[in-house]
Amino acid sequence: MTKLDSFINEAKTICILGHINPDGDCIGSTLGLYNYIINRYNIDKKVKVYLQKPSDKFNILKGFDKISQDINDAIEYDLCIVCDCGSKDRIKEFCIYMENAKNIVVIDHHETNDIVCENLILDSLAPASCELVYKNIDKSFINRDVAECLYIGIAHDTGVFRYTNTTSETLRIVAELVDKEINFNYLLDTTMFMQKFNQKRIMAEIVNRAKFLLDGKVLFSYTNDEEVKKFSLDNRDIDIVVGYLRETIGIEVAIFAYEIGTNIYKISLRSNGEKINCAEISKRFGGGGHKKAAGFTLKMDVSEIESFLKKKLFVVFNA
Ligand SMILES: [Mn+2]
Known part of the structure; x- marks a missing residue:
């Protein structure tokens, strides 16, 4: 036993x-x-x-x-x-x-x-x-x-x-x-x-606004509460997005931010290859997870998240 x-x-x-x-x-x-x-x-x-x-x-x-x-x-x-x-x-x-x-x-x-x-x-x-x-x-x-x-x-x-x-x-x-x-x-x-059609539509929006950061090593995108509601979805319907972003040739990590409270964002990371340890990065910001899939929470406006990531990840990528 x-x-x-x-x-x-x-x-x-x-x-x-x-x-x-x-x-x-x-x-x-x-x-x-x-x-x-x-x-x-x-x-x-x-x-x-x-x-x-x-x-x-x-x-x-x-x-x-x-x-x-x-x-x-x-x-x-x-x-x-x-x-x-x-x-x-x-x-x-x-x-x-x-x-x-x-x-x-x-x-x-x-x-x-x-x-x-x-x-x-x-x-x-x-x-x-x-x-x-x-x-x-x-x-x-x-x-x-x-x-x-x-x-x-x-x-x-x-x-x-x-x-x-x-x-x-x-x-x-x-x-x-x-x-x-x-x-x-x-x-x-x-x-x-299998997805709701609106999951595919919100994905299109999220992919369209995605940005490459740090010389193309990072692919970053986000959504917010308003948009999720506009498509009659909730956060459980967008859990697949970050994995989809990861499957992009040339990037080392995909980062996806979504709102879990007013100006509180869950930041999800998914990495390719062995260079980036998502768990280690997430731990620095109070989160955790696995080497290739992890996350943490940020209390800030979405416009600040991008500059936060650029600044903080620059240090990680150059370590
Ligand atoms: Mn598990």
């Missing part, structure tokens, strides 16, 4: 948490564990997933409709499992469940993990938290529901197995998941590739 399994085995009540703005790996790892616990223990355990409301495109995963946003500081869970999250700040309002819990296990693959916890399943070389979940659960209880969740998470964090974080082991794990007769084509299309 793995350490994770023995914690689950001993607990009667379990909560599962992830990070703010939950992405495919966060949703996949939390719901993957949720479905695993239900499949293995049925009604013997009370298990609940708390996440900020994820994009509806993930509603094809079992348990999606059970994801809760409730806050109740009187509840004390026997066990709190935190997935895919490198800092307390990013658990946000659900942190109370972690603080109240009798035991905590953290499963994560971020380079910048600063959660202090005795039971840390941390591997920054793992391409996805879902891969770590897979490795730490009893394979004989992985049913189709679990497999779908874990497949989604690994696919999302590896760019469908094409980023350099993908290993032969990843592909072997994926093969095991495919053997559970998941409809991977449907899963990928629904959660990654």
Whole structure:
């Protein structure tokens, strides 16, 4: 029995948490564990997933409709499992469940993990938290529901197995998941590739205003709340933009800014090659993430962001 399994085995009540703005790996790892616990223990355990409301495109995963946003500081869970999250700040309002819990296990693959916890399943070389979940659960209880969740998470964090974080082991794990007769084509299309027409239209606007900075090493663009609303979208609909900008010949890093509050911008970075470490850059500004994908928050007007980036990144690029 793995350490994770023995914690689950001993607990009667379990909560599962992830990070703010939950992405495919966060949703996949939390719901993957949720479905695993239900499949293995049925009604013997009370298990609940708390996440900020994820994009509806993930509603094809079992348990999606059970994801809760409730806050109740009187509840004390026997066990709190935190997935895919490198800092307390990013658990946000659900942190109370972690603080109240009798035991905590953290499963994560971020380079910048600063959660202090005795039971840390941390591997920054793992391409996805879902891969770590897979490795730490009893394979004989992985049913189709679990497999779908874990497949989604690994696919999302590896760019469908094409980023350099993908290993032969990843592909072997994926093969095991495919053997559970998941409809991977449907899963990928629904959660990654199919878009609302307005997502394509806002992308056109964002690409049109994109600028090369620092001798063409950086491709930078942005949107704001007003524009996102104009297209009847929300921020969950533009999470694909930065990855799309990265796929530009000649650049070392794509940077995309979007408004998460009045004059508060989330800055997302995606790099090509080995020269730029996005996690390191983001950490300097209070954020974090992975070598090739990371982000941080800036409190300023969008017109100031460009000059901020030019000034600060110049130092990084010339280091
Ligand atoms: Mn992840």
